[in-house]
Every structure is written in C-alpha cells, then in structure tokens.
Amino acid sequence: MVLHYGLEIFEGMKAYRLPDGGAALFRPDANAHRFHNSAARLAMATLPQDVFVESVRELVRIERDWIPSSSDGASLYLRPFTIGTEIALSTKPSIEYTYCVIASPVASYFKGGAAAVTLWVSENFTRAAPGGTGAVKCGGNYAASLAAQAEGIQEGCDQVVFLDAVERRWIEELGGMNIFFVFDDGSFQTPPLSGIILPGITRDSLITLARDLGYTVREEPYSIGQWQSDAQSARLRETFACGPAAVVTPIGKVKGRRHSFTVGNGSAGPVTERLKVALTDIQFGCAPDPHGWLDRLF
Numbered sequence: 001m002v003l004h005y006g007l008e009i010f011e012g013m014k015a016y017r018l019p020d021g022g023a024a025l026f027r028p029d030a031n032a033h034r035f036h037n038s039a040a041r042l043a044m045a046t047l048p049q050d051v052f053v054e055s056v057r058e059l060v061r062i063e064r065d066w067i068p069s070s071s072d073g074a075s076l077y078l079r080p081f082t083i084g085t086e087i088a089l090s091t092k093p094s095i096e097y098t099y100c101v102i103a104s105p106v107a108s109y110f111k112g113g114a115a116a117v118t119l120w121v122s123e124n125f126t127r128a129a130p131g132g133t134g135a136v137k138c139g140g141n142y143a144a145s146l147a148a149q150a151e152g153i154q155e156g157c158d159q160v161v162f163l164d165a166v167e168r169r170w171i172e173e174l175g176g177m178n179i180f181f182v183f184d185d186g187s188f189q190t191p192p193l194s195g196i197i198l199p200g201i202t203r204d205s206l207i208t209l210a211r212d213l214g215y216t217v218r219e220e221p222y223s224i225g226q227w228q229s230d231a232q233s234a235r236l237r238e239t240f241a242c243g244p245a246a247v248v249t250p251i252g253k254v255k256g257r258r259h260s261f262t263v264g265n266g267s268a269g270p271v272t273e274r275l276k277v278a279l280t281d282i283q284f285g286c287a288p289d290p291h292g293w294l295d296r297l298f
C-alpha cells in the first residue's frame, strides 16, 4: 500500500547534547501530536502518542554515543515514520502498518553562521490546497514539491516559496520550512495556520520566544505583491525561514517570473540572529527553559 498509494507519514526531530554530557529532545509531545493528525488525515492507524514519544526516547538512549558533542550545532536527527504494509492493490486504508524510528547524526546546516538564501517564487506549481494534505507530514507533499524545487534550482535559487492554490498570491511556506517577516516597527508576521501549511514546531516556538522578547507577532496572510513593495520601501527589514534543518534561515533575495527583489541588505539580519540564538540556546541547554520544552533523557 505504501508503494502504490503513498500511505506514508513521518516526523523529523532532534536529540541535543547538553553541556553536562546529558541529552534532551525538544517538544517531542508536539511531534507526537502532529504524527497522530497525519495518520488520521491519511486514514492510517494512529499510534498512541505516549508510545511515539517513548520509542524516540528509547532509541536515543540506546544510540546515545551517536549524539554529537561538538558545540557547533550538530545533533542527532530522528525520523519516526509509519508505512502501510498490507499487500493489496485496491485503493482503501491499509489493515497492516509498520512503524519505525531511524536516526542519523547531522552537522550544523550552516557552518560559521547562517548564509542568506535566495528563494524562487513558484508560479507553475502549488504545494497544497484547501481540503488537501498540506497541514500534515506525508511523503506525498514532498514528492509534489520536487518539480518546483528543481525549477528553482535551475533558476539559480536555493529554495522554493509556494503561493496559495486559489488566488496564487498569498505566501504559504517553503518546501520544508515555515516563513516569517520582520518589519521596521519591530513587529513580526507569519502566514496563519489555515489547514494548508504545516504547523511547524519551530514556528510555534519562535512565535512564543518573539513575544517573550517583547515583539508583536501577527499570524496573518501576506501577499507576494506586498512582500515585494515592503522590501523595496524598506518597511520590511528581514525575512527568515524556519525548520529543523537550519533552525532559522535568513532569506536574502527573492526571484520569480514576475518578481525580483532583495530583503534588507541581502544578508542575515539582527532580529533573525537574535531569535535563532534564543531558540538554539534553549535546545542545547545553554539558557533557561521557561516553557518546559526540553525533555531530558539522561
């Protein structure tokens, strides 16, 4: 069933080495909750959320020597997934499943500080539509994004930003990251959780941290036209994407068939950097954890 009908869901999370040699997960209950929603959306069997969290914890405890100790942002990436394993050709929910967790040490995405990336505005392809599967983490979403990503790379860009499928003007997210805009009045904006974009755990954490730091954060739609005019008038100061790979990735340039503009001076901005440090300091146990996000394993 996984091979023919794409009955597959997954999660992505990390175990972090702490300064005293211990290790922690970051908000694994949030991944468990999203995994549950992904299974339900694909009419797959749901795994009890405590089994999900305990399975990830157990793998990290067993493979503790694989958690990098270096201080440059390396960590142990964890990939829980479920596939439909019933042998059948009819299009229907699977009656058999396999759930696994695999892991791999990963280096810091950007060595020596984050370099700003260039985005390609996808006008030929959309990623998700109302009523579809955009808000869950299933393999099909990523398969559907790859032609757009290939187009972006051919155009000399690093990543693709998707617009909404109906009006083709509202910013949604990147192929594997959510997006934030930082304005000259110190406020933030990020597209709302409309059921189409993935409810990122990094996104949610950054909204909380930004508010803790005194910034105003709006979860409101933002159009590609407004993005271009705000960047050109310098009302918009910074744009960044967020997800587990790079945590926070500054966006320097935006290109498309009808768009071409630079955000700020085209490199990482100070607010982006401040938020990145605030989040990674908590994840690596280098700052207090006021929201109780760290799940210490040993």
Ligand SMILES: Cc1ncc(COP(=O)(O)O)c(C=O)c1O
Pocket: 012, 173, 174, 175, 176, 177, 178, 198, 199, 200, 201, 202, 203, 242, 243, 244
């Ligand atoms: C499409 C998409 N959006 C956003 C994210 C960021 O999600 P999170 O911060 O929960 O890892 C991901 C990451 O896996 C993703 O694949």
